[in-house]
Amino acid sequence: MADIVFGIWDGQIVHNGKSELWAPKLAPLQDIAEYEPGNPIQAIMGWDGFFVFDPSVDLVDMARAYMEVVQRESCGKCVPCRMGTRVAVDLLTRIADGKGSEEDIHTLRKVARLVREGSMCELGHTGMNGVLYLLDHYEGVFRESITKGVRHPRRSYHTKVTAPCIEACPERLDIPAYIDYIRSGRYTDSLSIIQEKNPLASVCGRVCVRFCEFACRRGMLDDPVDIKHLKRFVSDVELEAAVKKQAKEVRIAPDAKRVAIVGAGPAGITAAYHLLRKGYRVEIFEAMDEPGGWAAFGIPDYRLPRQVLRNEAEVVLEMGGQIHYNQRLGKDFTLKDLRDRGFDAIFLAIGCQLGTSLGIPGEELQPKGYYPGVEFLKRVNRNEPIEMGSKVVVVGGGNVAMDCSRSSLRMGAKEVHLVYRRTKAEMPADKVEIHEAEEEGVHFHFLTNPTRLLVEDGRVVGMECIRMELGEPDKSGRRRPVPVEGSEFVIECDMVLPAIGQKMDVSCLGDPPVLKLSRWNTVEVNPDTLQTSLECVFAGGDCVSGPATLIEAMAAGFRVSHSIDQYLRFGRVELTEEERMSRVLRAVAAVDEDMVDRLGRGVQRIQIPTRTVEERVDDFEEVEMGWAPEDALLEADRCLRCYRILLVATEK
């Protein structure tokens, strides 16, 4: 544990072990003594304070370096930040060079106030806080430089520019930047920012679970910025041009190293995209006959039209990658075959393909009318034959359950019942999804659990359920539902779709499996590097995390492209600078009592137009319609641009 010699954050002081900050919150900060192995952190400076771990750190030089980053990151659009931070850099440089005057400290304070009060965005509002705090608590150090003419040699620091929404996004998209480009009508620039990391912008723009929006600081004023639909907007406008553009940029040498990717889901596609950009020869082996994984054959067309996904997945081919369809690991080839065919590294991204069963009597009969939820969706999506019932019961509370319910309606079911063992507030499904399912007439049964499948002549005829009530909180703090004895009742139905989770099909890894598996029967990897128990094999996405989300799978694909790149070039894999800084940032964020205390620009959140229930419930056409440019612009204008800068001084 590292001792904080002095620190201040949000105006609260930590001094020689005594702390006004809540100790548990401070703990993570004290835990990250080293930036990288053998390189201790001396000080951290940020948007609302600083922490000193090692008193020998040169605060004057650090302040100058911090201001130089602010000036370098200032977008130059508003006067106070553009010129004011430049004034601050010059003043601090003078002081650090031993040529400052008493007057400079006064001017520095004055200009700091102007930058904080007058700037347009949060970078300006927060950019000079750290320096102000240093002046308040270490003014003597600055004065000494001035009176004695001390020179402070320049050192280098680790710095990072980020925002809460960026950090919340598993792929760390530069959200404020792409929103800002929409605000100024520059859609191509905007999409380029997204595509720096994310090749499936219009897919994410439709179905991402939007971690970023839950972290969005605009939410503290009214509603979060509608980041997801802004992404959809630019990708709709600019898609065609953008796909072609990326394809032109890549150069792949004929003798470049070769990477095999198993699975063309979001994780696989993203990894291929980044590896191709890095110049590797990439081939994907996919069991099905189309790209996209669950995004293609799971998510229904009314949320994500198939053509949208296909267009974007094309990019892998346009860039010179190959996709071999109908190639199933474990049936058509093994991992060893890939090695033998000369691939230098392998990325396993096979997702979780099997639906979890309910574990209730009757299921083992596999009666007619019983389909695992994901299997049902796959058949719907792929136009494969289904014996559709007229009264459907769906079990589960996540997005897959919503998809099953709403797709059943569209397939002609007269009645759809959704059974979930907890309450509505605890449903993991997206609130918008729940709302739309309600609108479409899905009957919800909360605090209800299935106990038995009723089967006659090999057909489902009903499902016995039991009522639940909330008992004691479990480890996660959620109150655990317990059955109410004797409250069994039967829902008559001719179709049952369990949608309570998926698991990985481990059989494709051979018996015994060639890779080490985790406790949850997923592939075990080093969480930092995604390397498996076999050195040249990496894995990511649902097959590592268990069923999760699109963007997490894509982030794994992005992460693995670094790992594979490092592995193929240096033979070992390390954290990237971005990831190291994020680690420090998370520790700092833990002590940060974030709040927005000034009004934001722009109006209330702009609603996305949707088709009416009558229009939409009989077909699979998209429910949400896009924005017109005017609306996108108004929404983009709501972003506060919460950029913040973190600086870490280390020994080396």
Place this chain on the structure above:
Amino acid sequence: MTILMDGMRLNAREGQTILDVAREHDIRIPTLCYHEKLKPIGSCRMCIVEVEGSSTPVAACTTAVSDGMIVRTHTPDLVELRRETLKLIFLKHPMNCAACEINGNCQLQDLAHEYDINHTDLHTYNIRPVEPEPGPYATPLIQYHPRRCILCGRCVQACVEITEVGAINFKGRGALARIAPVERMGSIKPECVSCGECMAVCPVNALTEALGKKRGKAWETRKVKTTCTYCGCGCQLELNAVGETVTAVTPVDGGVNRGALCSKGRFGYDFINHHERLKTPLIRENGTWREANWDEALDFVAKRLVDIRSESGPDAIGALASARCTNEENYLFQKFIRGVIGTNNVDHCARL
């Protein structure tokens, strides 16, 4: 809804900004980057106002009003902040009004006057000079002066919103920021069409005509509202003249063009004072041209048309109209050729 501004209860509507409401009620809030024709930009920070509940001032031009909002527009603190902001602008912008073409017609100059900014003021900041590296602007017709540019962003926005091209944008960071053509984006490069909309909205004279003569000073310039002669659109514009010499074209509000112009209408005015310009009709006699007056010329044409028609029939006559005439004029012309002369031999140069 109502809001309280400087102690006065004012009516406001959903969707208005603080600045909108202030202007509607004749409360003056200083602005520099705001332009009626453009979406609020919010870059100059001159319009900052205090709003109760907000720990720092906000820009009046970009902040929406809400019911019961309490706004103060002219506290001593605000005046001080605005003044400091102006000083920062003048750290780069040369205070050289006497030699400046738009002297007397400049919003920045007005503000400097209002807030008493002078040279000695700037010494407190005493920074290294800021010289953004020069670079070409988007087009040969328009010249960009990076030192004069205050980076209000109006030009960038005009190019996106009015011209819908997006040829220019901010480039560089911090104090080194300047306006520059956007770089090629893959296969797409928005190309400047030299319309000059950017120039028309520039609040200082950072964008000037590269080929034009020196503009006259505001107080010696006469402005004449007229219709552009280049095509049938009928754009309204103002010729700026010093004495009998046209020195510039400026937009006027309204008209079919709502103030916008194309490169011909805006930059193509040097023909007016050209010595070879036709000023009367000419009649060719014995292979040479002689000057005539309109009556004479029209009589001559009418007589020849009648003669040819009676000698060789109407189809011996063909007619071609100019694209510089209006639609209505073109309609009348074909009506005349068909109805009076009696032939369908009529066409229009835009088809050639």
